[in-house]
Amino acid sequence: MSQADGYNFAYLDEQTKRMIRRAILKAVAIPGYQVPFGGREMPLPHGWGTGGMQVTASVIGTDDRLKVIDQGADDTTNAISIRRFFARTAGVETTEKTADATLIQTRHRIPERPLKNGQILIYQVPVPEPLRFIEPRDSETRKMHALREYGAMQVKLYEDVARFGHIATSYDYPVMVNGRYMMCPSPIPKFDNPKMDRMPALQLFGAGFEKRIYAVPPYTEVKSLDFDDHPFEVQQWEGSCEICGSDHSFLDEVITDDAGSKMFVCSDTDYCRERLAEQSAATTEEVAL
Amino acid sequence: MTALTKGLHTVDAGLLIGGFDDPVQQSQQLFRQLLTVTSEPGRIETVTATSQQPDGLNVASWALALSLFDADCTVWLSPSLAAQPSLISNLMFHCQTRLVEHADEADFAFCNAAELNSLQGFSFGSAEYPATSTSLIVQVPGLSGEPCWTLSGPGIETTRSVRVCGLSEPLQAELIDSRHRFPSGIDCFFSCADQLMALPRSTQITITEKEA
Numbered sequence: 001m002s003q004a005d006g007y008n009f010a011y012l013d014e015q016t017k018r019m020i021r022r023a024i025l026k027a028v029a030i031p032g033y034q035v036p037f038g039g040r041e042m043p044l045p046h047g048w049g050t051g052g053m054q055v056t057a058s059v060i061g062t063d064d065r066l067k068v069i070d071q072g073a074d075d076t077t078n079a080i081s082i083r084r085f086f087a088r089t090a091g092v093e094t095t096e097k098t099a100d101a102t103l104i105q106t107r108h109r110i111p112e113r114p115l116k117n118g119q120i121l122i123y124q125v126p127v128p129e130p131l132r133f134i135e136p137r138d139s140e141t142r143k144m145h146a147l148r149e150y151g152a153m154q155v156k157l158y159e160d161v162a163r164f165g166h167i168a169t170s171y172d173y174p175v176m177v178n179g180r181y182m183m184c185p186s187p188i189p190k191f192d193n194p195k196m197d198r199m200p201a202l203q204l205f206g207a208g209f210e211k212r213i214y215a216v217p218p219y220t221e222v223k224s225l226d227f228d229d230h231p232f233e234v235q236q237w238e239g240s241c242e243i244c245g246s247d248h249s250f251l252d253e254v255i256t257d258d259a260g261s262k263m264f265v266c267s268d269t270d271y272c273r274e275r276l277a278e279q280s281a282a283t284t285e286e287v288a289l
Numbered sequence: 290m291t292a293l294t295k296g297l298h299t300v301d302a303g304l305l306i307g308g309f310d311d312p313v314q315q316s317q318q319l320f321r322q323l324l325t326v327t328s329e330p331g332r333i334e335t336v337t338a339t340s341q342q343p344d345g346l347n348v349a350s351w352a353l354a355l356s357l358f359d360a361d362c363t364v365w366l367s368p369s370l371a372a373q374p375s376l377i378s379n380l381m382f383h384c385q386t387r388l389v390e391h392a393d394e395a396d397f398a399f400c401n402a403a404e405l406n407s408l409q410g411f412s413f414g415s416a417e418y419p420a421t422s423t424s425l426i427v428q429v430p431g432l433s434g435e436p437c438w439t440l441s442g443p444g445i446e447t448t449r450s451v452r453v454c455g456l457s458e459p460l461q462a463e464l465i466d467s468r469h470r471f472p473s474g475i476d477c478f479f480s481c482a483d484q485l486m487a488l489p490r491s492t493q494i495t496i497t498e499k500e501a
Contacts, residue, residue, distance in 0.1 A: 009313045017316075018359050025327050025357075027420075028444075029476040030490065031443045033420065061314070218328060219445060
């Protein structure tokens with residue numbers, strides 16, 4: 001694809017990219033620490049992925065193949081818009097296939113297919129500070145991180161246990177990175193948390209509104225907070241995906257009419273499509289035999 | 290020959306060399322290599338960048354400067370590098386960097402391995418603001434995957450062996466000791482000719498074989 005005229009490569013100006021690149025390198029060197037950066041205005045509103053886009057714009061090159069997902073889906077408005085934005089401003093190839101992508105920008109999901117070393121996963125983050133709803137002052141949360149003073153979060157999780165009998169936090173579930181920094185994994189379902197642990201791909205996080213960048217290098221320990229007697233657990237479904245039959249992927253509940261009918265389908269559209277293709281290939285083989 | 294005075298230093302037009310042929314794409318390519326080496330400590334990348342370098346810098350160091358530096362960052366040069374007018378002119382012309390006298394004010398510091406005796410003097414950042422530390426770019430006489438240091442930590446699946454030549458024993462001890470100060474610390478890039486390697490503060494070092 002060719003690049004649109006009138007814009008610098010990947011939209012951002014070079015000085016902004018350099019500033020973001022320096023911040024990314026620091027973030028990678030201090031896994032889980034939120035590095036402040038000078039967030040820029042992007043041609044779409046805050047909350048639509050401007051942080052992730054600024055990171056993507058600073059990292060992307062002509063050889064990259066970009067995939068963008070929104071809640072696991074490649075075909076939602078936000079994902080299509082961002083993919084088209086970079087196809088236009090950087091002239092890069094785009095893909096919906098997780099296996100073929102070198103860069104994956106994501107809003108709130110980690111693909112089901114395990115990522116490889118060399119791929120980069122870029123998260124869009126609304127609120128980067130895991131302690132923000134416990135302590136509103138930035139000066140205080142900064143001190144809490146400096147002193148590794150994370151008891152307040154354990155108390156919050158304990159309150160869940162006391163009220164509901166289990167940890168009720170189901171998304172944006174806090175993690176400890178490399179045993180040092182408490183980190184907000186962005187609002188991914190806690191179902192995805194175990195995928196972050198020792199992931200072979202590099203994970204970068206961009207928060208545009210709060211102007212913070214943080215990172216988890218490949219093969220880094222990422223542990224979800226829990227208690228000895230209430231270990232971390234992920235949610236499970238009784239049914240399976242009605243399209244591909246998967247009983248191990250994250251399922252979305254879809255309302256199909258106004259009479260209350262509903263079905264469960266894979267949230268990761270590429271994974272579902274891939275499984276369907278495999279199944280139809282297998283059936284064709286059987287018929288041929 | 291014209292000389293433009295900027296602060297204490299001067300740009301001598303006669304000493305200027307070319308930078309990147311394609312600044313946008315080459316900066317991006319070099320940044321991706323920097324990102325790879327930083328996220329996988331001990332991994333060595335080969336840089337293909339410029340045909341010429343200013344006196345005192347190797348290919349990899351000069352490419353790093355062209356890719357990352359601008360008027361927003363401060364740079365400190367070790368004494369032998371600070372004595373190179375060609376380096377100062379080209380850094381100021383191509384990157385508009387501010388050169389500083391004191392190492393602890395620098396965002397980046399260029400050193401030759403032989404001149405680096407201690408990490409004292411550089412900024413380690415603070416517990417609240419660890420990212421304000423100095424990043425060191427050390428030019429070393431050799432880099433390889435021979436088992437001299439064993440590295441472990443984030444970015445390394447199990448362990449990785451590297452050999453960084455030319456670092457004094459007290460400096461190696463100081464590097465290892467500085468790991469206790471995490472999250473404060475110093476991130477190092479080692480460059481040798483066109484080779485580049487990173488040693489971020491999160492990497493643990495064990496000396497397996499002393500350098501002869």
